[in-house]
Amino acid sequence: MFGAVPLGWLQLKAQKLRLFAAILGITFAVILIFVQLEFRQALFISAVRYHTAMDYDLAMLSPKTDFMVSSKQFPRSRLYQVLGIDGVASVTSVYMRLVSWRNPVDPANARNILAIGFDPSEPGFERLLTPQQIEAIKIPDQVIFDRRGRDEYGPVRELLDAGEPVSAEINDRLVNIHSMYQVGTSFGLDGGVITSDLNFIRILPTRRKAAIDFGLIKLDPGQDAAEVQARIRAVIPGDVRVLTREEFMDLEVQYWNKTTPIGYIFAFGAVMGLIVGLIIVYQILFADVQDHLKEYATLKAMGYSHGYLRSVVLQEAIILGVLGFFPGMGIAHLVFTRGADATRLPLEMTADSAIAVFILTVAMCAASGLLALRKLKAVDPAEVF
Amino acid sequence: MSTELPIALDDVSFSFGKGALRKQILFDIAAHIDGGEIIILTGPSGSGKTTLLTLIGALRSAQQGSVRVLGKQLLNASERTLMKVRRQIGYIFQTHNLLDSLTLHQNVQMALQLGGVKGREANERIATVLDRVGLSDHAHKYPRELSGGQKQRAGIARALVNRPQIVLADEPTASLDKQSGRDVVDLIQDLAREDGSAVILVTHDNRILDVADRILHLEDGRMKSLSEVVSEGTSRMLNLLEKHDPNSANYLATFAFALARVAYADSEVSDSERDEMRRILHEVAKLEPGEVEFIMELSMMQKRARSGLDNRLRNPALDEERARHFLDSLYAMARADGVTTSEEIVEIEAIAAEFGLRAPVPAAD
Numbered sequence: 001m002f003g004a005v006p007l008g009w010l011q012l013k014a015q016k017l018r019l020f021a022a023i024l025g026i027t028f029a030v031i032l033i034f035v036q037l038e039f040r041q042a043l044f045i046s047a048v049r050y051h052t053a054m055d056y057d058l059a060m061l062s063p064k065t066d067f068m069v070s071s072k073q074f075p076r077s078r079l080y081q082v083l084g085i086d087g088v089a090s091v092t093s094v095y096m097r098l099v100s101w102r103n104p105v106d107p108a109n110a111r112n113i114l115a116i117g118f119d120p121s122e123p124g125f126e127r128l129l130t131p132q133q134i135e136a137i138k139i140p141d142q143v144i145f146d147r148r149g150r151d152e153y154g155p156v157r158e159l160l161d162a163g164e165p166v167s168a169e170i171n172d173r174l175v176n177i178h179s180m181y182q183v184g185t186s187f188g189l190d191g192g193v194i195t196s197d198l199n200f201i202r203i204l205p206t207r208r209k210a211a212i213d214f215g216l217i218k219l220d221p222g223q224d225a226a227e228v229q230a231r232i233r234a235v236i237p238g239d240v241r242v243l244t245r246e247e248f249m250d251l252e253v254q255y256w257n258k259t260t261p262i263g264y265i266f267a268f269g270a271v272m273g274l275i276v277g278l279i280i281v282y283q284i285l286f287a288d289v290q291d292h293l294k295e296y297a298t299l300k301a302m303g304y305s306h307g308y309l310r311s312v313v314l315q316e317a318i319i320l321g322v323l324g325f326f327p328g329m330g331i332a333h334l335v336f337t338r339g340a341d342a343t344r345l346p347l348e349m350t351a352d353s354a355i356a357v358f359i360l361t362v363a364m365c366a367a368s369g370l371l372a373l374r375k376l377k378a379v380d381p382a383e384v385f
Numbered sequence: 386m387s388t389e390l391p392i393a394l395d396d397v398s399f400s401f402g403k404g405a406l407r408k409q410i411l412f413d414i415a416a417h418i419d420g421g422e423i424i425i426l427t428g429p430s431g432s433g434k435t436t437l438l439t440l441i442g443a444l445r446s447a448q449q450g451s452v453r454v455l456g457k458q459l460l461n462a463s464e465r466t467l468m469k470v471r472r473q474i475g476y477i478f479q480t481h482n483l484l485d486s487l488t489l490h491q492n493v494q495m496a497l498q499l500g501g502v503k504g505r506e507a508n509e510r511i512a513t514v515l516d517r518v519g520l521s522d523h524a525h526k527y528p529r530e531l532s533g534g535q536k537q538r539a540g541i542a543r544a545l546v547n548r549p550q551i552v553l554a555d556e557p558t559a560s561l562d563k564q565s566g567r568d569v570v571d572l573i574q575d576l577a578r579e580d581g582s583a584v585i586l587v588t589h590d591n592r593i594l595d596v597a598d599r600i601l602h603l604e605d606g607r608m609k610s611l612s613e614v615v616s617e618g619t620s621r622m623l624n625l626l627e628k629h630d631p632n633s634a635n636y637l638a639t640f641a642f643a644l645a646r647v648a649y650a651d652s653e654v655s656d657s658e659r660d661e662m663r664r665i666l667h668e669v670a671k672l673e674p675g676e677v678e679f680i681m682e683l684s685m686m687q688k689r690a691r692s693g694l695d696n697r698l699r700n701p702a703l704d705e706e707r708a709r710h711f712l713d714s715l716y717a718m719a720r721a722d723g724v725t726t727s728e729e730i731v732e733i734e735a736i737a738a739e740f741g742l743r744a745p746v747p748a749a750d
Contacts, residue, residue, distance in 0.1 A: 004498050005491045007484070014486030298482040301444055303472030303499050381471070382444040384478060385435045385555040385587075 008315030011292060019323075022284040026324020026361065027331065029277025034332035034349070034357055036269035041353065042345040043263065046186030047256050048249040049346075050116070053183055055124050056092070057225045058232070059248040060215035063241050067255040069114060069188045071096050071213040078240045079215035082232050087223040092124035092216040095200045095207065098189070102169040103154035104177075111152055114192040115143075115170065117200025124216040128181050129194060136178040137196045143170070147180035148344050149191020156180075171203050185344040187262060217242070274364050281320055281368035289313060289375045300381035309376055317369030321362040328361075329354060389456050391550050391583040392418040392441055397450035399436055410436045411606045413450070420550060423574060423584040425594055427614075428603035434587045435555060437603065441585060442553045443470035455550060472499050475544030475582070477554035477573065481536035483528040489515065489539045490524040496543045514546045515539075518572060534565030538572060545576050552577055552584045558593060570596050637676060640666075641683035648684065708742050 012019050050068060051059075060079055064072040079091045095117035103109040118125060120134045129137075133144050145166075147157050156177055159166045166177040170193065181194060201207050219228055225244045232242050243251065257263030289296070296309050333349050340347040399411040410433045418424055428434050439445045440452055443459055446467060452459040457470050483492045493511045502510065515521050518538040528536050537557060544552060554573060558566030570586075570593040577584040586597070594600060602614045626634045648654060648662060659681070666677040715736065719729035736742075 004503070005487065005494050007487070007495070010491065011484075011486045294482065295484045298476075298478070298484070299495070301442070301471060301476055302496055303468055303474075305468055382439045384476075384482060385438055385442075385444070 006315070008312045009319055011288065011312070012316050012319060015288070015291075018284060018288070019320075022281065022320050023324045023327070025280030025284070026277055026320055026365070027328040029273050029280065029364070030325050030328025030357065030361055031332045031335070032273030032276065033270050033360060034328065034353075035335055036266050036273060037353060037357065038332070038336060038347055038349065039345075040263060040266035040270070042347050043187050043256055043266065044253045045346045046184065047188065047252050049183045049186060050192075051245070051249045051252060053128050054094075054216060055127055055218070056216035057219040057223070057245065058217040058229055059243050059245070060217060060240050061213070061243070061248075063239070065213075065241075066259065067188065067252050068096065069098060073207075073211035073213055074240050076210050076212045076215075078236055079212065079217075081236055082215075082217060082242075085228070085231050085235060087219050087228040087231065088217055089220045090123055090218045092118055092122040092218075093197060093209075093212040094118045094124070094214040094216060095197055096213040097200075097204055097207070099171045099203055101153055101191075101193075103152070104156065104159075104166055104168040105154045107169065109152070109154075111190065113149070113153065113170070114189045115200060115203060116192060116194045117197045118194075119197045123218060125194065128183065133179055133181065137194065137199060139176075139178075141173065141175045141199060141202060142178045143175050143193040143195040143199065145177045145180050146183050146192040146194075148182055148184040150185055150344065153191050173203050175199070175203070184346065187256065215240075274360065277324075277361065277364045278368050278371075281317060281365045282371050284320070285313060285317060285369055285372035286375055288316065289372050293375075293379060294384070296376065296379045297381050297384045300379055301384045306376070306379075309379065310373055313373055313376065314366060314369045317365040317372075318362055321365030324365075325358050325361045329357070389453070390417050391420050391455055392416065392585070393451070393453040394441070395451040397437075397440065397447060397452055399433075399440060399445075399448055409606065411440075414603075414606075414608055416601060416608070418583045418585065420583050421578065421581045422598045423577060423586065423596055425597035425600045426585055426587045426603065427589070427594070427600060430589075432603040433606040434603050438553055438555055438585065438587055441551075442474055442476060443467040472547075473549055473551070475547065475549035475552040477537075477540055477544045477552065477557045479556040479559050481528065481533075481540040483536060483539055483543070485528055488525045488527055489520060489531075489542070492528070492539060493543045493546050497546050500547050510546060514542045517545075517576065518542045532565075533561055534568060537561060537565070537569050541569065541572055541576070545580065545582075548580050548582075550582055552582045554584065554586045556588055556590075557586065558588065558590050563592065566590065566593065637680055638683070640670070640672075641680045642687070644680060645684035645687035654688075712737060712742060 012022075047067075060074070060082070062072040062074040076093050079093060082088050083091055095115075097115050098112045099115045100110050101113040103111070120138050125134065129144060136142055137144060145153075145156050145160075147160075149156075154168070156166050156168070157180065160177065160180055167174055168177060169175075175193075175195075177193075183192060185191065195203075197209060201209060217228075217232075219225065229242050229244060236242075299309065300306070329349070336347040336349055339345070394414055394416045397411055397414040398409065400407050400409040402408050414437060416424075426434050426437065436445075440447050440459070441454055443454060443462070444467070446462050447460045450460065454470055455473050457466060459467065459470065462470075483489070484495065487495065490511055493514060494507060497507050497510060512521065512524070515524050518541055520535060520539055520542065523531060523535065523539075528539065531539065537560070541557075544554075552573065557569055557573065561569060573584060573586065574596045576582075586593075588594075600611050600614075602609045602611060604614075623634070626637075644662070648658075663677050663681065666672050666680060667674065672680070712733070715733045716725070719725045719733060
């Protein structure tokens with residue numbers, strides 16, 4: 001009972017049903033915002049799974065390549081050209097293409113899968129494959145399968161885990177699945193296989209070894225990527241692009257965010273969540289101010305300033321925001337755990353996103369409070385007598 | 386500030402609306418009220434009482450004249466000045482106007498924290514003031530758990546916790562039954578006397594007029610003298626009684642006349658004697674208390690007429706000028722039927738002699 005009377009909180013508490021409805025509404029809005037933002041985030045994280053997993057300092061690609069799955073080829077000689085540039089330690093040719101995978105158990109069922117090929121004698125895939133696996137793909141028609149691909153590819157994971165041999169038809173060529181690596185799905189791809197450059201061409205006979213999709217460039221220790229990038233750009237013609245890791249990932253993210261409607265849709269969903277929350281909080285606070293007009297007029301007659309009344313309404317808004325946020329965060333967390341299982345997308349709530357949504361929620365409530373404050377203008381202390 | 390009256394109004398006028406819709410509510414109001422005084426402001430609805438109260442209470446800014454409250458001029462005052470003055474005034478409202486979501490303790494605290502009083506001192510003062518209004522046991526209850534009278538008393542506690550120099554009350558008894566209304570008014574009176582506050586009480590309720598040190602009457606936005614108001618009200622009520630219950634009117638008038646002659650014959654009547662008379666009228670004559678008071682007052686009027694004139698040297702009720710008006714009007718009345726008979730002149734001279742007035746020469750017809 002020390003300090004000032006927390007009028008805003010006491011007024012909210014006095015109307016339990018309204019408080020409950022308000023919290024429910026805000027919780028709903030918070031879930032909406034969380035899910036939309038998190039799906040958007042997942043889209044971006046998942047889109048650059050391979051960008052992140054491969055080991056390189058600079059990437060070379062065709063200027064026509066917008067995003068990974070629809071890569072365009074460029075001459076392999078361009079990649080070898082940079083080997084002569086100061087600071088470059090090694091290069092790796094990477095081939096990529098969506099190919100048709102037949103379910104090994106149900107061969108009538110075909111589905112696109114990303115096939116990645118690289119020269120096993122060159123570095124760059126150590127984070128994806130074990131040395132044994134890199135040895136294994138040297139054997140003809142042997143591939144490594146992504147264990148976190150979608151279930152529609154068949155029970156490959158289960159069979160391999162059980163120690164049974166699995167083979168499947170890729171582009172009508174029977175290949176042996178040696179073992180598994182782990183990356184996961186994204187909006188653009190459902191699964192993948194990694195193999196050697198030679199096996200890649202066996203699967204795709206129309207492709208030539210001299211035309212590659214990506215080139216990974218590894219620098220000597222202590223080299224600055226941007227400096228080497230500038231050196232390379234000065235030497236090689238403009239028919240290829242050389243990007244740092246960040247630029248390479250950014251290219252992919254920008255494609256999904258800007259070029260496709262997907263990024264926009266999720267951002268729009270998050271904004272909708274904000275607006276729904278804004279309207280709910282506004283309605284609740286407006287009704288609350290309306291109900292208390294006489295009491296506010298009394299307070300003004302007693303000598304309270306308009307600013308005090310404003311602070312009471314804002315206090316209510318922020319309390320509602322805080323009270324609505326935590327259940328919303330809890331439910332969103334639950335949704336993510338379930339959603340991550342179902343979609344194999346990297347849905348997880350980071351502290352950063354939680355803080356961001358919290359600030360958004362409180363800002364949303366404060367904005368609603370400011371809107372509801374306009375009603376306060378009607379408070380005339382002379383009306384109390 | 387120390388010598389200045391808490392409330393000083395001069396030539397205050399006030400209008401609502403603008404242009405063609407402008408309606409003047411108050412006309413040239415003057416009133417000076419000292420600390421410790423209890424003023425009752427009466428008047429029919431629409432007479433401007435509440436407007437006047439809001440002007441004094443700094444709830445509106447005055448438009449014309451001078452409104453000095455607690456040393457501050459409120460004519461065209463800024464919202465800031467008004468707010469400062471409001472903090473030094475205790476308001477008691479028609480309905481309690483407590484904050485429903487706060488306990489009584491918190492409600493009182495809302496007033497106290499305006500003055501920056503916090504912590505232990507606040508708790509002590511709240512406990513004291515709630516004790517003074519007899520609500521210590523209900524400190525942590527919400528307004529909805531209390532009766533109307535209790536709520537009104539809580540409202541009083543809130544108004545008085547800051548020991549304001551001015552207390553304004555608007556119809557504080559309007560929503561209460563007779564007894565609770567009485568209690569509330571007595572409480573306001575006691576507390577205001579203790580704190581030496583100036584109290585202005587707006588009311589329609591005739592039952593509480595007796596607490597006033599002074600009665601101000603407003604009608605159509607103008608101040609009226611009390612004698613005019615009382616005469617008007619009383620004659621209206623007597624006419625009503627005459628019209629609807631002439632028998633009782635006669636009975637009461639007869640009683641009053643008789644009482645005045647018997648009981649006041651010896652001209653000195655003590656308070657205990659009066660109480661005894663009331664008891665007799667009530668128990669022997671089987672009159673209702675209101676009727677008893679009426680007879681007492683009527684007979685008192687007759688007694689006052691005599692003793693007032695007897696003591697006229699000491700009592701200025703009939704000074705030189707009034708005495709002249711008095712006799713002039715007696716002669717005029719005698720002439721009212723067109724002729725002044727000798728009987729009438731004899732009677733007037735008798736009255737003048739009886740009251741010790743110099744009988745003037747009647748105007749020749």
